[in-house]
Amino acid sequence: MPKLWFVVKREYLTRVATKGFIISTVAIPLFIIGLIVFQVMMAARQPLHTLRISIADETGQLGEITASLLAKQKLPDGRPAFLVSHVYEHPPSPESLRPKLTTMTRRQQLDGYLWIPSGVASGQKPELVVANPGAFPMLDPFTSALREAMIATRLKSQGVRVENLSTLLRASGVRLIHLTGKGESEDRGQAFVIAIAMATVLYGSLLMYGLTTMRSVLEEKTTRMMEILVSSVRPFELLAGKILGVAAVGLTQFLIWAISGGLLAAYGFRMVRGANPAGSGFHIDLPPAVLAYAVIYFIIGYFLFAAMYAAVGSVVSSEQDAQQLQMPITLLLVGSYILFGIVMRDPNSSVSVTLSMIPFFAPILMVIRIALEAPPLWQIGLSLLLLVLATLGVIYASARVYRVGILMYGKKPSLVEIFRWLRYS
Amino acid sequence: MEDKADAVMAADVSKHFDSVTAVHKLSLRIQQGALFGLLGPNGAGKTTTLRMIMRVLAPDHGDLRIFGQALTESVQNLIGYLPEERGLYPRMKVLDVLVFLASLKGVPEAEARERGRAWLDRLEIGGWAARKVNDLSKGMQQKVQFIAAVLHRPRLLILDEPFAGLDPVNAAVIKEIMLEMHDQGITVILSSHRMEQVEMMCESICLINAGEKVLDGELRAIKQEYGKNTVRLEYSGDGAFLEMPEVIEKLNRHGAAVEAKLRPGADAQKILKAAVDRGVSIRRFELMEPPLNDIFIEKVSKRHA
Numbered sequence: 001m002p003k004l005w006f007v008v009k010r011e012y013l014t015r016v017a018t019k020g021f022i023i024s025t026v027a028i029p030l031f032i033i034g035l036i037v038f039q040v041m042m043a044a045r046q047p048l049h050t051l052r053i054s055i056a057d058e059t060g061q062l063g064e065i066t067a068s069l070l071a072k073q074k075l076p077d078g079r080p081a082f083l084v085s086h087v088y089e090h091p092p093s094p095e096s097l098r099p100k101l102t103t104m105t106r107r108q109q110l111d112g113y114l115w116i117p118s119g120v121a122s123g124q125k126p127e128l129v130v131a132n133p134g135a136f137p138m139l140d141p142f143t144s145a146l147r148e149a150m151i152a153t154r155l156k157s158q159g160v161r162v163e164n165l166s167t168l169l170r171a172s173g174v175r176l177i178h179l180t181g182k183g184e185s186e187d188r189g190q191a192f193v194i195a196i197a198m199a200t201v202l203y204g205s206l207l208m209y210g211l212t213t214m215r216s217v218l219e220e221k222t223t224r225m226m227e228i229l230v231s232s233v234r235p236f237e238l239l240a241g242k243i244l245g246v247a248a249v250g251l252t253q254f255l256i257w258a259i260s261g262g263l264l265a266a267y268g269f270r271m272v273r274g275a276n277p278a279g280s281g282f283h284i285d286l287p288p289a290v291l292a293y294a295v296i297y298f299i300i301g302y303f304l305f306a307a308m309y310a311a312v313g314s315v316v317s318s319e320q321d322a323q324q325l326q327m328p329i330t331l332l333l334v335g336s337y338i339l340f341g342i343v344m345r346d347p348n349s350s351v352s353v354t355l356s357m358i359p360f361f362a363p364i365l366m367v368i369r370i371a372l373e374a375p376p377l378w379q380i381g382l383s384l385l386l387l388v389l390a391t392l393g394v395i396y397a398s399a400r401v402y403r404v405g406i407l408m409y410g411k412k413p414s415l416v417e418i419f420r421w422l423r424y425s
Numbered sequence: 426m427e428d429k430a431d432a433v434m435a436a437d438v439s440k441h442f443d444s445v446t447a448v449h450k451l452s453l454r455i456q457q458g459a460l461f462g463l464l465g466p467n468g469a470g471k472t473t474t475l476r477m478i479m480r481v482l483a484p485d486h487g488d489l490r491i492f493g494q495a496l497t498e499s500v501q502n503l504i505g506y507l508p509e510e511r512g513l514y515p516r517m518k519v520l521d522v523l524v525f526l527a528s529l530k531g532v533p534e535a536e537a538r539e540r541g542r543a544w545l546d547r548l549e550i551g552g553w554a555a556r557k558v559n560d561l562s563k564g565m566q567q568k569v570q571f572i573a574a575v576l577h578r579p580r581l582l583i584l585d586e587p588f589a590g591l592d593p594v595n596a597a598v599i600k601e602i603m604l605e606m607h608d609q610g611i612t613v614i615l616s617s618h619r620m621e622q623v624e625m626m627c628e629s630i631c632l633i634n635a636g637e638k639v640l641d642g643e644l645r646a647i648k649q650e651y652g653k654n655t656v657r658l659e660y661s662g663d664g665a666f667l668e669m670p671e672v673i674e675k676l677n678r679h680g681a682a683v684e685a686k687l688r689p690g691a692d693a694q695k696i697l698k699a700a701v702d703r704g705v706s707i708r709r710f711e712l713m714e715p716p717l718n719d720i721f722i723e724k725v726s727k728r729h730a
Contacts, residue, residue: 003498003529006525006528006529007529010525014514014516014517018516219514220514222512223512223513223514223515224508224510224511224512225512225513225514227506227508227509227510227512228506228508228526228570228573228574229529230476230479230481231479231480231481231501231504231506231508232501232502232526232529232530233529234498407476407481407482420443424442
């Protein structure tokens, strides 16, 4: 049996059979799921309630109409969304009314009040004063109610009588249709959620497993285990065994998460359906092609970054030196995570396309582009080709640095020295 | 494999690191079954030489053969190595580390497990087989490391400063096993900067300094070449009688004992006479060959002169 196999096996077994692995595999997702469940439960316990508001109208024309329009708004369960407790038209002294309403809001006798200034017709902005903005997720109902009220009064002042203004003005909300490779699907922010989730998972795992590889190499150096190992195994086999072993640990972790996550999702979906049969329910539908690309980019990206992190681990002799030297590599990952905003905004812009071709950014940025829309196949192919070439080059260079680095102790070598190692026979 | 081939044959082997020459044109023959001492001060190039023998480093120039063969993986499996800097995976179980290292040398796992247990029992740490390396004392870890070097039954055993950091009891145990391996016909290379240790055990040696061979050959022959030019003295009383520059070229005081190197052709009896004349009582007076340390210093200083 090749020696490489024993190196991979040891790396895998000693990592999987640790408390750290069990904790990070079981506890992290449990914690996240717990948080979600907690939020869902709290949200279910505290259903949306009717908001008590007052309206102060300095114009004396808009208040009642606005109130009646707001009263028509319904919560999903059919209860009214707003209860307008009082409409103050032409308040005799606005200076004393305002503090009074504020105090009532503070004391939670009101959830808030709408202040319509006298100059609203000439562009002065109405104000919604609230204690808890979270309870007012949307300003839309207020904006549209006021707009309708203003149109109605203006029409009236010009002698036009309109019986059913809201029917006349009813506009449809715009639905966002997402063009995918397969066709059209209504997008409720799904593609964004998937892209953000994937970028985060890719970023987190590339960083986590990359650093694990670095620490593992460093540990063999600091414990001087390396001295015996190199007398039995070629440095390249050691390096490859290490990277493959950690990769196997990572895939095991993903597999556990995928299986348990799938089970949980199926169960959770049924729960949601049972609790709320009417609601369409927000469900994420991850296209298999996107997932497949994510896995491919993750694996190649992992080899790219793990090889660099391993080289860092081999070069230094202490954790502090490692922290310094790994910064540039970590910055590449952090960089792709920061740049993903640009790609999200316009996945097809020339900047996004260029960024997704750069091998160090491709594992995250190209996957985002794939999740958001289907980029032309040649672009995926080119970015994969560049990524594979860069990875092979980096592995070659890392192996040469590693070979020298593992036997060097003491002062952290300069980058110039490290480059010189590349030429050693 | 040729039976009579040298265990190690190096011809004009050199190794450079950038501008530093670690080993320069080193030629060396170590016969099969020899107990060989590789000697030199720290930084002389001993470890680099050993690493080339173990195929960890490739020589820049020269030819290096182990048992008559070029270095390959199967040759690597014939070598056992105890590095100067000791260390094992701290969080692995003792027996698991041994099995892992043996499997890297091509020993099937079940067999490695069995042999590992036997060795641990023999070195009286059998009860620690399932404990983590971290839980062991330093001395116990050294024993485990020694087992790792011999578990796969190497034909060439390389020990780099094997007694460093060992207490006298453990040092005796290791020495005993080392001599036992030697009796079994295993070639043993002992690398050390402690000349007096090697002097007592090794039959042939190679002395290197600053990457170059200073001298090599059978220890007895080397010493005979220098002749019995040193007097070892133990006495009580005033040491002033030793101030006789016409006879004594150099004095080494070791507390209770003194080693006096004689001038060529000088008569050692004159020292004895001077002591008796001054009423100093002599407990020991021995005419002997110079210690290896002195030979080394002489050789090195001559070169630089």
